[in-house]
Amino acid sequence: MTRVLFLEDSYLKECDATVVSVKDGKYVVLDQTLFYPKGGGQPWDTGTIVKGNDKFKVVYVGKFSGEISHEVDHAGLSEGAKVHCILDWERRYKLMRSHTAAHVFASLLCTGTGALVTGNQLEEDKVRFDFNLEKFDPEVVREYIGKSNELFKKDIPVKSYELPRDEALRIPGVVKMAEAFPPDLPSLRIVEIVGVDAQADGGTHVKNLKEVGQIELLKTENKGKQNRRVYFSLI
Numbered sequence: 621m622t623r624v625l626f627l628e629d630s631y632l633k634e635c636d637a638t639v640v641s642v643k644d645g646k647y648v649v650l651d652q653t654l655f656y657p658k659g660g661g662q663p664w665d666t667g668t669i670v671k672g673n674d675k676f677k678v679v680y681v682g683k684f685s686g687e688i689s690h691e692v693d694h695a696g697l698s699e700g701a702k703v704h705c706i707l708d709w710e711r712r713y714k715l716m717r718s719h720t721a722a723h724v725f726a727s728l729l730c731t732g733t734g735a736l737v738t739g740n741q742l743e744e745d746k747v748r749f750d751f752n753l754e755k756f757d758p759e760v761v762r763e764y765i766g767k768s769n770e771l772f773k774k775d776i777p778v779k780s781y782e783l784p785r786d787e788a789l790r791i792p793g794v795v796k797m798a799e800a801f802p803p804d805l806p807s808l809r810i811v812e813i814v815g816v817d818a819q820a821d822g823g824t825h826v827k828n829l830k831e832v833g834q835i836e837l838l839k840t841e842n843k844g845k846q847n848r849r850v851y852f853s854l855i
């Protein structure tokens with residue numbers, strides 16, 4: 621099983637690794653990785669795998685039958701190769717800031733209005749957020765963006781830890797999306813924004829709300845009777 625370094629430390633930018641297997645010349649499994657695979661509303665990481673003088677661009681990272689697989693731009697890696705991995709840190713750090721921002725905004729909006737989250741997708745330059753709410757006023761969304769920005773000025777730690785499943789599921793609001801109910805695992809990883817929110821989550825986050833910066837509302841849309849869509853971005 622690949623050691624998942626980004627869950628241990630989301631600030632790791634480089635690591636050494638050994639190639640465990642290569643399929644079709646370009647799908648690479650490593651003994652340890654810092655590349656996040658697509659999932660949970662967070663895009664996959666990009667970066668480079670270096671072997672000697674050869675640089676392999678990581679163009680896609682996905683999870684297949686429980687294994688994290690890195691798709692590289694050309695063949696040449698083989699089983700047992702010692703490599704060095706370099707994350708496209710600027711892009712990932714932005715995604716970490718956006719991901720933490722999304723948790724704060726979701727928590728404030730859902731607690732304040734009773735809205736239910738139906739979808740959430742981080743993109744490189746914006747965050748898309750879908751929720752169910754009967755009465756919809758874009759001004760209310762603006763108000764919660766403002767409340768989120770107030771919190772992003774404060775020194776509030778963000779922690780992650782594993783909890784036994786039963787204990788985790790007793791935390792109010794720990795699973796925000798019904799369809800994203802965690803699979804039947806004995807323990808769940810909790811991302812806690814101290815005093816604000818605790819959620820079952822496998823994504824990468826910043827360690828303090830101050831790192832988020834500020835966010836701005838880009839657009840609100842009505843997608844049917846109760847479905848609302850909001851886009852916001854980091855400033």
Ligand SMILES: [Zn+2]
Pocket residue numbers: 660719723821822823
């Ligand atoms: Zn999340």
